[in-house]
Structures are given as structure tokens and as C-alpha cells.
Amino acid sequence: MGNAGWLIGLAVVGLVVGVQGLRVVQEYERGIVFRFGRLAGVRGPGLRLLVPFVDRMVKVSLRLAVLDVPKQDVITRDNVPVRVNAVVFFQVEDAVQAVIEVANYTQATSQKAQTTLRSVLGECELDELLASREKINQELRVIIDRETERWGVRIRGVEVKDVELPEEMQRAMARQAEAERER
Amino acid sequence: MGNAGWLIGLAVVGLVVGVQGLRVVQEYERGIVFRFGRLAGVRGPGLRLLVPFVDRMVKVSLRLAVLDVPKQDVITRDNVPVRVNAVVFFQVEDAVQAVIEVANYTQATSQKAQTTLRSVLGECELDELLASREKINQELRVIIDRETERWGVRIRGVEVKDVELPEEMQRAMARQAEAERER
Amino acid sequence: MGNAGWLIGLAVVGLVVGVQGLRVVQEYERGIVFRFGRLAGVRGPGLRLLVPFVDRMVKVSLRLAVLDVPKQDVITRDNVPVRVNAVVFFQVEDAVQAVIEVANYTQATSQKAQTTLRSVLGECELDELLASREKINQELRVIIDRETERWGVRIRGVEVKDVELPEEMQRAMARQAEAERER
Numbered sequence: 331m332g333n334a335g336w337l338i339g340l341a342v343v344g345l346v347v348g349v350q351g352l353r354v355v356q357e358y359e360r361g362i363v364f365r366f367g368r369l370a371g372v373r374g375p376g377l378r379l380l381v382p383f384v385d386r387m388v389k390v391s392l393r394l395a396v397l398d399v400p401k402q403d404v405i406t407r408d409n410v411p412v413r414v415n416a417v418v419f420f421q422v423e424d425a426v427q428a429v430i431e432v433a434n435y436t437q438a439t440s441q442k443a444q445t446t447l448r449s450v451l452g453e454c455e456l457d458e459l460l461a462s463r464e465k466i467n468q469e470l471r472v473i474i475d476r477e478t479e480r481w482g483v484r485i486r487g488v489e490v491k492d493v494e495l496p497e498e499m500q501r502a503m504a505r506q507a508e509a510e511r512e513r
Numbered sequence: 514m515g516n517a518g519w520l521i522g523l524a525v526v527g528l529v530v531g532v533q534g535l536r537v538v539q540e541y542e543r544g545i546v547f548r549f550g551r552l553a554g555v556r557g558p559g560l561r562l563l564v565p566f567v568d569r570m571v572k573v574s575l576r577l578a579v580l581d582v583p584k585q586d587v588i589t590r591d592n593v594p595v596r597v598n599a600v601v602f603f604q605v606e607d608a609v610q611a612v613i614e615v616a617n618y619t620q621a622t623s624q625k626a627q628t629t630l631r632s633v634l635g636e637c638e639l640d641e642l643l644a645s646r647e648k649i650n651q652e653l654r655v656i657i658d659r660e661t662e663r664w665g666v667r668i669r670g671v672e673v674k675d676v677e678l679p680e681e682m683q684r685a686m687a688r689q690a691e692a693e694r695e696r
Numbered sequence: 697m698g699n700a701g702w703l704i705g706l707a708v709v710g711l712v713v714g715v716q717g718l719r720v721v722q723e724y725e726r727g728i729v730f731r732f733g734r735l736a737g738v739r740g741p742g743l744r745l746l747v748p749f750v751d752r753m754v755k756v757s758l759r760l761a762v763l764d765v766p767k768q769d770v771i772t773r774d775n776v777p778v779r780v781n782a783v784v785f786f787q788v789e790d791a792v793q794a795v796i797e798v799a800n801y802t803q804a805t806s807q808k809a810q811t812t813l814r815s816v817l818g819e820c821e822l823d824e825l826l827a828s829r830e831k832i833n834q835e836l837r838v839i840i841d842r843e844t845e846r847w848g849v850r851i852r853g854v855e856v857k858d859v860e861l862p863e864e865m866q867r868a869m870a871r872q873a874e875a876e877r878e879r
Binding site: 559 | 799812813
Binding site for chain 1: 588612
């Protein structure tokens with residue numbers, strides 16, 4: 331009986347350890363496995379078994395995600411202060427890079443988007459910013475993508491949303507448009 | 514009697530586990546089943562049994578839904594600042610894509626609608642915006658739909674609602690109309 | 697006596713369960729029954745018994761309902777900014793469609809009414825808007841109805857209520873009328 335007790339005990343421990351090593355990777359995820367900290371491959375969707383206490387898995391979603399770029403104060407090339415925000419559509423393309431190249435790929439993408447927004451718009455004139463949105467969006471996408479590519483993130487689209495003008499500028503523009511209308 | 518106790522216990526556990534695996538999919542829904550995380554098919558309406566602890570179901574509604582696009586500040590091509598809002602009628606067409614291609618299809622659709630509203634209206638002149646609503650709505654629908662199609666969402670209609678003009682512009686237009694009337 | 701106790705207990709449980717499955721459908725309502733989520737038919741008015749825990753009923757009113765379309769700022773084709781509101785009389789004709797085709801038929805109808813009001817009135821001249829109300833109401837009814845038909849809602853009538861003109865325009869019209877009278 332003492333023997334049977336030991337066997338049952340062992341079986342229970344084995345079961346617990348085995349269950350602890352099970353991971354479910356979703357259809358739209360990839361699981362990066364680290365064995366004793368070393369990169370040991372990528373697991374696709376399904377039930378995956380890790381070596382307990384030895385393997386670690388980090389899951390990364392491959393779904394398209396939307397990032398809100400908060401309002402940025404930008405000064406255009408013709409010296410008009412504007413507040414601009416944007417959205418970025420992005421997607422992890424290389425799950426391994428997204429984990430080992432950068433500490434937090436969402437945060438890094440967001441920061442890159444913010445700074446690029448400032449630098450690109452700071453080199454535009456106001457009229458250009460207002461009129462050639464499509465061109466600017468495209469330019470933003472290319473510049474941000476060039477950076478995020480290093481950490482496996484693909485930028486699917488960048489779109490400037492709100493362009494807030496100072497009130498005096500708005501009034502001046504309204505007067506100008508009004509004057510043209512009344513001619 | 515000890516034996517009967519075990520049997521009853523087992524039956525109760527089996528029943529609880531079985532009931533836990535039951536899901537009801539409504540007539541207008543589809544249930545996407547993931548088995549150990551892997552896409553395992555789509556279930557139509559009715560009572561559906563999942564393998565407990567193994568299957569996961571995500572339900573997606575196929576009903577037409579209305580999305581309110583909040584007021585956007587847009588500057589028309591002839592430099593009139595206007596505030597515009599819109600509604601989008603959309604519907605999930607491919608339930609699987611809506612779950613695995615995008616993290617949140619409603620949010621992504623809403624963001625795409627907002628930015629498209631801005632970019633399309635920013636390339637219109639005020640008079641065009643006011644007079645050719647039908648054409649603009651159609652253009653908006655096509656552009657947004659081209660994007661949301663990738664994640665299984667169909668845009669049924671986009672309609673510009675409120676076009677708020679600055680007060681000076683309103684007055685100018687009123688004076689113009691008045692002058693024409695008194696001629 | 698132990699036996700009788702069991703029987704009474706069972707009867708009470710049965711009664712409670714049975715009562716839970718009772719539903720009253722009003723004369724002017726239809727009850728859409730979903731059995732395990734599947735459309736299982738429409739119940740007319742009266743006392744209706746559902747299978748407890750299996751059936752779900754959604755009631756839809758077939759009575760004529762009035763929808764207030766809030767004030768909309770519209771700019772007529774001859775550039776007069778007016779504020780217009782309207783009422784829509786609608787009725788569910790196909791209760792099943794109203795439940796399974798659209799997430800919220802009242803909201804969808806209201807949004808469609810608002811946008812149609814704008815687009816139709818924006819293509820009218822002011823004089824037309826003021827003089828041919830009947831024709832405009834009819835046009836609005838037909839356009840809104842064409843859309844809401846898909847979700848089982850029939851538009852019985854649309855009526856433009858208030859047409860608020862800017863003050864300058866009102867004065868100009870008064871002067872014009874006065875001048876004609878004095879000729």
C-alpha cells in the first residue's frame with residue numbers, strides 16, 4: 331500500500347507538471363518559445379506543449395490593430411501652430427522580431443508615429459497640409475514603416491484626423507472665403 | 514453503496530461538464546469555433562455543443578448596424594472650415610475574417626470612416642459638398658468599403674449628416690441669397 | 697409521508713418552471729420565438745407557452761409609431777441656410793425581419809430619416825421647399841421607405857414640420873411681399 335501511494339503521488343505530480351506545460355495558441359497568434367531563455371522557434375495555432383520550467387512562450391497577435399496617435403502640437407513651415415492627431419493601422423508581420431527586437435512594439439510604434447507626425451507636418455505648409463492629405467498620409471506611412479519594419483511591424487495605413495487651427499487663422503480663412511464668395 | 518455514490522458523483526460531474534459545453538447561437542449570429550486555438554469552423558444558429566476546455570466560441574452578429582461618426586473638423590478645398598458628422602450602415606459579411614483579421618472590427622471600421630470623411634470632404638469645394646450629397650456619400654461608401662472588405666465588413670451606406678458652417682459664412686450666404694431675391 | 701413530501705416538492709418545481717415559460721403577447725404585437733437561438737416562428741396575440749430554458753421570445757409592436765427627427769441644419773440649393781425638423785410615421789410590417797436583419801430598427805430608421813431629410817431638402821430651392829411640401833413629403837417617404845423595407849419597416853408618412861429661416865431672409869421676403877402688395 332505504501333508503494334501504491336507513492337505511485338499515485340508521482341502520477342499526480344506528473345499530470346500537474348504536464349498540464350502546466352500546455353499552451354493554446356489562437357488561430358491569429360504566434361507563440362515564440364524560449365528554451366532556457368534562448369529562442370527555440372515559433373509555434374503556430376493549436377495546442378502546444380512546453381517543457382515545464384524550461385520553456386517560456388510569448389504570444390503575439392497578428393491581427394490588424396488600430397493605434398490612436400494623441401493630439402500633437404505642430405508648427406507648420408509657414409509658422410502656423412496647429413494641433414494634429416492621427417490613426418495608425420498596423421499589424422505584426424514577423425512575430426519573432428516583434429518580441430526580441432523591441433521591448434514593447436505597440437508603444438514603440440506609437441512613439442515613432444507621434445514623432446514622425448511632428449517632423450513631417452512641420453515641413454509642410456498649412457495649405458499643403460489641408461489640401462494634399464492623401465500624399466501626406468502616404469509619406470507618413472512610408473517613413474514610419476521604414477522604422478517599424480526592423481521590429482517586424484508593418485504599417486497598413488496612417489491617416490491624419492483632426493487639424494485644429496488657431497481661432498484667428500480660422501477667422502482669417504473664413505473672411506477670405508467669404509470675400510471670394512461676395513465678389 | 515460506496516459504489517453507487519461514486520457513480521452518482523461521476524454522472525453529476527459529466528452533466529456539469531456537458532452543460533458547460535453548450536452554446537446557443539442566435540438566428541442572426543455565427544459562432545466561430547476555435548479548437549485548442551485553431552480555427553475549427555463556423556456554426557450556424559441553434560444549440561451547439563463544444564468540447565469542454567478544448568473549444569472556444571466567438572459569436573459575431575450579422576445584423577445591420579449603425580455607426581455614428583462623431584463631428585469632424587474639415588477644411589474644404591476652397592478653405593472654408595466646416596464641422597461634419599455622418600452615419601455608417603455596416604454589416605459583417607464574413608464572420609471568420611471579422612474575428613481573425615482584425616482585433617476589433619467595429620473600432621477599425623469607425624476609425625476608417627472618420628479619416629475617410631476628412632480626406633474626401635477636404636478635397637471638395639463647399640458648394641459641391643452642399644449640393645452633391647448623393648455623389649459624395651457614394652464615394653465615401655466605396656472608399657471605406659474597399660478597406661473594410663479585408664476584414665469581412667461590408668459598408669451598406671454612408672451618409673453625411675450635419676454640415677456646420679462658420680457663422681460668418683452663413684451670414685455671407687444668406688446675404689447673397691437675399692440679394693438675389695431682391696433683384 | 698416522506699414520499700408525499702417528494703411529490704409535493706416536484707409539483708411545486710414543475711409549476712414554477714411552467715409559469716416561467718408563460719408569455720402574454722398583446723393584440724398589437726407579434727412574438728418572435730427562438731428555440732435554442734433558431735427562429736422557430738411567430739406567435740400572435742394571447743397567452744403563449746415557451747419551453748423553459750429553451751425558447752426565447754422577442755416581442756415587436758406592430759402599432760404605428762411616430763419618430764421625431766430632430767432639427768437639422770440644411771442649406772437649400774439656392775444657398776439659404778434653414779433649420780428643418782420633421783416627423784416620420786412608421787410601422788413594423790415584417791416582425792421577423794425587424795429582429796433579424798437589423799440590430800435596432802428604430803435607431804436605423806431614425807438615422808436614415810435624418811440623412812434623407814438633409815439630402816432631399818439640400819436639393820430643393822427655398823421657394824419649392826415652402827410651396828410644395830406635399831411633393832417633398834412624398835419624395836422623402838419613398839426614399840426612406842426604400843431603405844427601411846429591407847428590415848421590415850414601412851414608412852407611412854413623412855412630414856416636414858418647422859422650416860426656420862434666417863432673420864435677414866425673413867425680412868427680405870416680407871419686404872418683397874409688401875412691395876408686391878403696394879404695386
